[in-house]
Amino acid sequence: MATATVENINKGRSKIHPQKFALIIGCASMMMMFVAFTSALIVRQAQGNWLEFNFPSIFNYSTIVIVVSSLTMHGAYFAFTRGSEFFYKALLITTAILGMVFIYLQYQGWLEMNADGIFLDGNPSGSFVYVITASHAGHLLAGISTIIMALLHAFILPYKVTPRRKHRFQLVVWFWHFVDFLWLYLFVLFLAAY
Amino acid sequence: MADTGTITAPQKYNEETLIEELGYDDHFHDHHHGDKYQSSFIFHYIFSMDHKMIARQFLITGMFWAVIGGLMSLVFRLQLGFPEESMAWLKPILGGWITVNEAGIGTLAPEFYYALVTMHGTIIVFFVLTAGLSGTFSNLLIPLQLGARDMASPFLNMLSYWFFFSAGVVMFLSLFLSTGPFSGGWTAYPPLSALPQASTGSGAGMTMWSFSMVLFVVSVLLGGINYITTVLNLRTKGMSLWRMPLTIWAFFVTAIIGLLSFPVLVSGILLLILDRELGTSFYLSEIFIGGSALDHVGGSPILYQHLFWFLGHPEVYIIILPAMGIVSEVLSVHARKPIFGYKAMVYSILAIAFLSFIVWAHHMFMSGVNPFISNFFVIFTLIIAVPSAVKVFNWIATLFGGNIRFTAACLFGIGFVSMFISGGLTGIFLGNSAIDVQLHDTYFVVAHFHIVMGIAAFFGMYAGVYHWFPKMYGRLMNETLGRIHFWGTLVGAYAIFWPMHYIGMAGVPRRYYSFDNFQAFAHFDMINKFITVAAIIVFALQVLFLINFFYSIWNGKKLTTKNPWKASTLEWTTPINPGHGNWPGRIPTVQRWPYDYGKGGNDYISQITPEQEWEREYDEAH
Ligand code: HEM
Ligand SMILES: [Cu+2]
Numbered sequence: 062m063a064t065a066t067v068e069n070i071n072k073g074r075s076k077i078h079p080q081k082f083a084l085i086i087g088c089a090s091m092m093m094m095f096v097a098f099t100s101a102l103i104v105r106q107a108q109g110n111w112l113e114f115n116f117p118s119i120f121n122y123s124t125i126v127i128v129v130s131s132l133t134m135h136g137a138y139f140a141f142t143r144g145s146e147f148f149y150k151a152l153l154i155t156t157a158i159l160g161m162v163f164i165y166l167q168y169q170g171w172l173e174m175n176a177d178g179i180f181l182d183g184n185p186s187g188s189f190v191y192v193i194t195a196s197h198a199g200h201l202l203a204g205i206s207t208i209i210m211a212l213l214h215a216f217i218l219p220y221k222v223t224p225r226r227k228h229r230f231q232l233v234v235w236f237w238h239f240v241d242f243l244w245l246y247l248f249v250l251f252l253a254a255y
Numbered sequence: 256m257a258d259t260g261t262i263t264a265p266q267k268y269n270e271e272t273l274i275e276e277l278g279y280d281d282h283f284h285d286h287h288h289g290d291k292y293q294s295s296f297i298f299h300y301i302f303s304m305d306h307k308m309i310a311r312q313f314l315i316t317g318m319f320w321a322v323i324g325g326l327m328s329l330v331f332r333l334q335l336g337f338p339e340e341s342m343a344w345l346k347p348i349l350g351g352w353i354t355v356n357e358a359g360i361g362t363l364a365p366e367f368y369y370a371l372v373t374m375h376g377t378i379i380v381f382f383v384l385t386a387g388l389s390g391t392f393s394n395l396l397i398p399l400q401l402g403a404r405d406m407a408s409p410f411l412n413m414l415s416y417w418f419f420f421s422a423g424v425v426m427f428l429s430l431f432l433s434t435g436p437f438s439g440g441w442t443a444y445p446p447l448s449a450l451p452q453a454s455t456g457s458g459a460g461m462t463m464w465s466f467s468m469v470l471f472v473v474s475v476l477l478g479g480i481n482y483i484t485t486v487l488n489l490r491t492k493g494m495s496l497w498r499m500p501l502t503i504w505a506f507f508v509t510a511i512i513g514l515l516s517f518p519v520l521v522s523g524i525l526l527l528i529l530d531r532e533l534g535t536s537f538y539l540s541e542i543f544i545g546g547s548a549l550d551h552v553g554g555s556p557i558l559y560q561h562l563f564w565f566l567g568h569p570e571v572y573i574i575i576l577p578a579m580g581i582v583s584e585v586l587s588v589h590a591r592k593p594i595f596g597y598k599a600m601v602y603s604i605l606a607i608a609f610l611s612f613i614v615w616a617h618h619m620f621m622s623g624v625n626p627f628i629s630n631f632f633v634i635f636t637l638i639i640a641v642p643s644a645v646k647v648f649n650w651i652a653t654l655f656g657g658n659i660r661f662t663a664a665c666l667f668g669i670g671f672v673s674m675f676i677s678g679g680l681t682g683i684f685l686g687n688s689a690i691d692v693q694l695h696d697t698y699f700v701v702a703h704f705h706i707v708m709g710i711a712a713f714f715g716m717y718a719g720v721y722h723w724f725p726k727m728y729g730r731l732m733n734e735t736l737g738r739i740h741f742w743g744t745l746v747g748a749y750a751i752f753w754p755m756h757y758i759g760m761a762g763v764p765r766r767y768y769s770f771d772n773f774q775a776f777a778h779f780d781m782i783n784k785f786i787t788v789a790a791i792i793v794f795a796l797q798v799l800f801l802i803n804f805f806y807s808i809w810n811g812k813k814l815t816t817k818n819p820w821k822a823s824t825l826e827w828t829t830p831i832n833p834g835h836g837n838w839p840g841r842i843p844t845v846q847r848w849p850y851d852y853g854k855g856g857n858d859y860i861s862q863i864t865p866e867q868e869w870e871r872e873y874d875e876a877h
Contacts, residue, residue, distance in 0.1 A: 079407040079488040083480045090476055090514040097522035097565070101537075101558055110553050182534035184553045192529060 084232055088239045091200060095193070095243060099250050102189045106254060112184035116255040117173040120194075123166035124248050127201075130159035131241040138234050142227065146220045153208065153215055156237070160205045167198050190251065197244055204240045207233045270817075270828055273863045278841030279492055283404055302417075304409035305835055309416050310395035311727055314720070316420065317387020318801065323427075324378035325794050327371045334363050336787025338769055352435070365768045366455045369438035372766055373456070374430065376441030377464070380570070381471055382426070384712045386419045389513075389577040392719050393482050393506040395727065399826035400500050402491025402843055404836045407484040411477045418474035422467045429463035437464035440766065442563055445538035445556045449530045452544060461531070465524050472517045479510035479517075486510075491825070493845035497601075498862070500824050500849040501594060504601050505580025508608045509573050515612070516569035523562030530554070560622055564615035571708050572611045575675075576604060578715020579646060582668045585718045586650055588822045589665035590657030591858065593850035596649040603642035610639045620688040621695040629688040636686035643679050647672060658853070662820075663737025667718035670745050671711050677749075678707020681756065696766075699759025702752045710748045717741075720804070725819050729832045730811030736803040740796055747793035754782045823859045824849050 105111075134156045140148035171191065179187035211233045214226065303309060330349070333342065343361030346353045352367035394412065398405055406412045429436040438456030439447035443464065451458040486507045490499075499507075526537040530551070538559045539551035587594040594600060616624055616632040650672045659665065681703040684690050694700060717740075724732050758779050763770070770776040818827040825845070829837050843863040851860040855873045 077488070079484045082488060083407065083411075083484045086480050086483050086514060087476075090480075090518050093515050094518035094522050097519035097562055101522070101526070101562060104561060105537075105555055105558055108555055112553075181529075182536070182550075185535070185537055188529070188535040188537060192526065192535075196525075 078228060080228070080232060081235070084235055088236070091239075092243065095196070095247065098189070098193050098196070099247070102193070102250075102254060105185055105189070110184070112179075112186045114174075114177060114179050114187065114255065116190075116251055117170040119166055119170045119173055120248065120251070123163050123170065124244065126159050126163045126166060127241050127244050130156050130163065131238055133159065134234055134237050138230060141230060142222060144222065149220075150215050153212055157205060157208045157212060160201060160208065160237075164198055164201060164205075167194055170194070186255075190255075193247060197240070197247060200243065201240050204237050207236055270861060270863065273861075273865075274828065274838065274841055274843045277846070277863065277865065278838075278843045280841050281404070283836050283842075302413060304405070304413045306394045306398050306406050306409065306412060307727070307833065307837075309412055310391050312416050313386055313390035313394060313419070314727075316416075316423065317383050317391065318804075320378050320382040320387065320423065321797070322801070324375050324383060325797065327375040327378075329791060329794055330363070331368055331371045331375070332787040332790045334368055334768065336784045338771070351433075366438055367435060368768045369440075369454070369766070370435045370456050370460070373438050373440055374426075374436050377437075378426070379709065380441060380574070381468070382419075382423060384574040384708070384716075385570070386471070386474065388574065388712060388716050388719075389506060389509055390416070390419065390478060391716075392502070392577055392581060392723070393478065393510065395723060396500075396502050396826065397482055397485050397506055398489070399726070399829065399833075399837060400503055400824050400849075401486065401489060401494055402825050402838075402845065403485060403489035404838075404842070406481045407489055408481055412481050415474045415478035415481065418470050418477065422470035422474060425463050425467040425470060429460050429467070432459050432463070434458050434460060436460040442560075442567065443524075443527070444563070445527060445530065445554075445559050446542055449527055449538050450542070450544070450549075451531060465528055468524055469521060472521050475513050475517050479513045482506055482510040483514070491842050491844055497598075498845055498848045500580075501583040501597070501600050501604075502577075502580040504604055505576045505583075508604050509576045512569045512576075512608050512611065513573050516566045516573075519562055520566035523559055523566070526562075527559065557619070557622055557624070560619050561615070564618045565612075567618065568615040569608075569611045571704070572607055574708055574712050575715075576607070578671060578712045578719075579604070581715050581719040581722075582650065582671045583653075584824070585664050585668040585722050586653050586672075587850050587852060588722070588820050589662055589668070590654050590659045591852045592653055592657040593852055593854075594649065595652035595655075596645070597848070597850060599645055600649055603645045606642040607639060610635055610642070614639060617686055617688075617691075620691045626688070633686060633688050637683060640679065640683055640686075643675075647676055647679075661738075662721065663732070663734055663741055664718050664721035664820075666738060666741040667714045667721065670741060671714040671718060673745070674706050674711040674714060674748070678703055678705075678711060682707060693762065694759060696764055697759040698755040698763050698765055701765050702755035702759055705755075706748070706752050710752070714744075717800070722820065723826075724804075724807065724811075725814050725831075726826055726829075726833075728808050728811070729814050730807055731814065731819065732807040732811055733803050736799060740800045740803070743796040743799075744793055747789050747796065750789035751786050751793060754786055758782060821859050823851055823861045825862055828861065828863060 133152045137149055137152035137156060140146075140152060171194070174187060174190065179190075181188055181191045211230060214229070218226075298304075300308065303312070330345065333340070341360040342349075342353050342363055343355050343359060345363075346355060346361055349363075349367070352364045353361045354364060355361040394406070397403070426436075434455045436456055437443070437448070437460040438454055439461070443461070447453045447457055448461050449457075451461070486499075486503060526535070529535045530537050530539055534550065536551040536554035538556050539549065539554040540556075541552060542549045583594050583600060614632055614636045616628065617636045620629050620632075650668075654669065681699065685694055685700065685703055721732055721737055724730070758776070759765075761776070761779070763776050763779060770779070814831045817829070817831055820827070825843060828843050830839060845862050846865045847860065847862055849862050851862075852858070854860060855869060
């Protein structure tokens, strides 16, 4: 009888892997950092003495790039689980490249702002854009390094779908989606504020 | 009770057999994972991944910092209580910070006074009461009370300690800078903190302060991720959320608050660093130093205050919630009664956690925030008193009519309740923005937060140490010394902080080096002397505690039973000196909630004991 109760009690326990859970919480906490930045921006903007400038149009392109990269990333995962080794590898490489293109475009954006006379040490309206986009780029670089790890797995280990590899790949995919989502949040906010 | 007499024949269960029969086998000891980390001295005692060892590392590091932080307060209390006395005798320790004149009279440098106050606050708030308290007990108890072999990620756990350690190293080194450590207050408000030329400590001292804080936050985040994940994923069979001890609820919610609020501090400090190093103007605007204007234009120092207190207020609950959890557990065990209102306790923890995020501006009533917005914060601040009162009521109701064993642990638990009431009441004064006009930045605030947070959290920590020392070291601490420690500290702490309310109401501002130039405050010098003497005595009593602690590690009375307090939670089902993996064989499963004390005439019923026949009738009857 006692054993029966034990089993009943354990019904409905969450089955999510602890590492995935840790990743989600970690992302929540990174998110808070950006929430702090953006709230500071909004509060500061409301106080006046705020330099208006044209938000660099190049960020529109970087937005498209990162959204596409999320799709290719998902495609790579899909291909991995469905046994299509070629697409798995190809899409993974594409994602890594798109990630780097994104960083490059961000850099171009900063150059464009600089050329317009918006400097890091000028009016906070510009400083905020630099600081927030750079912090985001830092997180994205972390994402790219996890993709590089995934690429090493893809090319060094023989292709095989095991629960363990699936799990690890998922961690990479989820984090990438997070930095993508983070950018969308920031981008929408920038569009509203500038 | 009499009517249940016939059905309460308590069945005797042997715990070993219970674990054998009902426990489940996770094949932990079949593979020898982990053992390679345990075999050598370095990996056993230093780079340990065992949560029990990491807990002790946090505790002892916290103690080290408590001694440093405490000694600092004695030095600045000497300055406040006996400003005319010579401090030349401190010259060998403090060196250049004491200037000795021709007559041989030594005086404390004013800059160093500020540095001491700042370091005292930073060290006690972050290193002692955050890392030393929640780091120690979350690590020790989360796996043990939940029936887990270890944390979800022992490696991250180890990193968490070492980031804390490195933060400490950086802060410690900053004490030896020729320009001194940071001296702009533990809250590090700009412009003092943002301009290296603002004061001696604002240069290298502030750089190291901010670096240390970032390392510290990393430690908190790594620890927190682990605590949350462990609580949600690694509970043993039968340990539903509603069967978790209140300690675990408290650590769990604390970790969530930490994960949501500390990143905000990082953002705030990051912008501060940029203002200092790269010339941005987030917090600085139109400042003149030495007659010439600085380049910084367009910043707002209030912005920093918002970011800081968005962490700062939740931080005070990060400190107090673990203490509350510990006290709930300790009071219930030592009063031999179930905790009163278990669910209400959990919901009030959750309510406090939620409210703690929407009251931060009560620290800024006098910073020029819009009075209309202040009202919003007044209301939510005062609402916090409701869940706080619920908890206080429940603790008292738990004690009421209990068969209380006045052990040192229990006394500190009761002392905690007393302190929390006294300090919470003054919070209600401060929470009214109109009254705060008079009280802000006076000794009233100092009295409020030292009683409600400083002393109360220390009491919670002491309750925990006395209670779980047997689990940590397999020995008992000396009870007599423990009781002397308690009564002395209780009386002494009130002696220190009670009078501060009066001088605070009279308007004496905090953080002043000397009141020589203020005729209005001259008659407080006796009070100041009294406070200083009390502080010295209280510090001496803490030394007594340390002696008791370290003596007992090696020479305390050895445990002869696994469960010295007759408590029902899982940690007491492990062997006296639990090895790696905590349980030698199977993991026990949980059959009931953690507070079955005095049920149907049973002194206690362990969480691993299955429900018995008589209980069903008993539960219906009650
Ligand atoms: C009923 C509950 C409470 C209320 C209404 C309350 C209210 C306040 C207010 C309004 C202030 C700002 C005073 C000023 O600077 O003028 C304050 C300061 C403070 N409170 Fe409380 N408080 C409460 C409980 C607590 C608790 C439980 C803790 C810690 C565990 C705490 C820790 C602090 C600290 C550390 C400060 C001062 C920080 C500083 O300026 O250095 N308070 N409190
Ligand atoms: Cu507060």
